[in-house]
Amino acid sequence: MVCSNEPGYYEDGSFGVRIENLVVVEERDTPFRYAGQQYMGFRRLTLVPIQAKMVDASLLSPSELAWLDGYHEEVWREVAPRLQEHPALLEWLRANTRPLAEQLAARA
Structure with a gap:
């Protein structure tokens, strides 16, 4: 189902x-x-990345942060091989599936 x-x-x-x-x-x-x-x-x-700009990391517990980073790792692992012939899309996916701490640092 x-x-x-x-x-x-x-x-x-x-x-x-x-x-x-x-x-x-x-x-x-x-x-x-x-x-x-x-x-x-x-x-x-x-499998679609969760937008980091919508996440208030200060409200996440360590296990919730680990879940989010693990989910993004799964998205990257499963979707990236399908985008090898589309460099711009692959770059977007990489930027949006990095660990949350890296995504937040890139915004600062």
Whole structure:
């Protein structure tokens, strides 16, 4: 089954921010299978960088920062090989998938 994962924040009458990726539901091998139960998980189908300029890094915990950097690493690893013949797009992708600290330093 394919569905969308849409975490977001909405300020009533003001604005909203949403991050959306398509995911596919698939069986997962987990270390804790209670009574041999089958567990399901998600695998991302769409990979788009999250804009660093929309992130207030001071609000992120170390694990949230690690998740964001790991997500961007996955985006780079999976998408960059498809852009080898498009140098401008590849450059844009590299700039937008660097670790968050590097992206913020480049903005300063």
